Amino acid sequence: MSGVPTTFASGPVRVRVPATSANLGPGFDALGLALALHDDVAAEVRPEGVTVTVAGQGAGELPADDRHLVVRAMRAAFDVLGGQPPGLAVECVNRIPQARGLGSSSAAIVAGVLLARALVADGEARLDDAAVLRLAAEIEGHPDNVAPCLLGGFTLAWTEPSGARAVSLPVAEGIRPTVFVPQERGLTATARAALPATVPHGDAALNAGRAALLVHAMTADPALLLPATVDRLHQDYRAEGMLGTAELVKALRAAGVAAVVSGAGPTVLALTGPPEGFDPGTDWQVWRLATDVHGARVTRGRLGHAERDPVAAGRKS
Helix, strand or coil: CCCCCCEEEEEEEEEEEEEEEEECCCCCCCCEEEEEEEEEEEEEECCCEEEEEEEECCCCCCCCCCCCCCHHHHHHHHHHHCCCCCEEEEEEEEEECCCCCCCCHHHHHHHHHHHHHHCCCCCCHHHCCCHHHHHHHHHHEEEEEEEEHHHHHEEEEEEECCCCEEECCCCCCCCCCEEEECCCCCCHHHHHHHHCCCHHHHHHHHHHHHHHHHHHHHHHCHHHHHHHHHHCCCCCHHHHHCCCHHHHHHHHHHHCCCCEEECCCCCCEEEECCCCCCCCCCEEEECCCCCCCCCEEEECCCCCCCCCCHHHHHHHC
C-alpha cells in the first residue's frame, strides 16, 4: 500500500509457533508436519532502538539486535506493510532446539512476519495469510517448514511463479511422533551441499510413488507408514555427514518403525513410537510429541509466566 501511512498498534503482541519436521522421508521440500513443541515470542513498538532477549534454546548465542532472525523477518514484513517502526523490543522464549532439523529457523521467520503484521493497525488487510506464507517461504528459501508452522497439521507445500502455496490435511489417528534429538548440530546448507545435481530416473520415480503413498498413510492408513517413508532422493546422500543419524534411522526401520531424518537432520523423526525396550543410546534425547493442529497463534499482550518458562511444554521424555 505505497503512499498510505503505516499506523502501528499500541501495546505488545505475542505469537506461539510450533516446531516442524520437513520431508518426512520421500516428500523432499514438499511435505511437513507441525509438532507440539513451541517457541513463544513477544514484540512491541518502542520509540527507538532494538532490543532482543532470549531465554531457553539459543540463550547467550543468538544475536540481541537487528541480526536476530525474528527481527530480520519483522523488518522484511514491515517493508511489505508500508514502513518501519521507530524501535522494537522483542522477547523470545525458545524451546525448539537450534540447528537440529526441527524448524527453529522457520519458527523464527513465521514469528517475525506474524508479529510485524499484528503490530500494524490494518496489518491483515495489507498482508493476508496467503501473502504471509509467500513472504515466509521467500525468506526461508523453501516452504516445507514454514507451511506446517503457519497452518499446523500435515502440510503439502509447493511453489508457483507467484510464490509458495500450501494446504493442511488432518492427521490420522495412530500417528504418534517421537523425535530423537542429538547434542550435535547440523546446518541445512551443509546438508544440501551433499546432494547431487541429478538423481537416477528410477529413484525419482520411486520417491514420487512413495510421497503419494505417504499422503494416504498420514491421513487415512498409518499401517502403510513404513513403506511410505522410503526415500532415495536425499537421506542416503547425507548419511556420511551424520553417521549416528543414519544408523538410528536404520535400526528403527529394522524394528518396524517408520523413521526418517527430520528435515536436514541430525534429529530423527519416528512417526510411531519405538518398540518397548528400544534403546537409542545415551547420545539421544527422546521426546514423544503430539501433532500441533493449530499452527502459529497470535494474541495480544505480554508473555505470561507459563509462556516465559523455557521448559518444553507438551514434551514427554
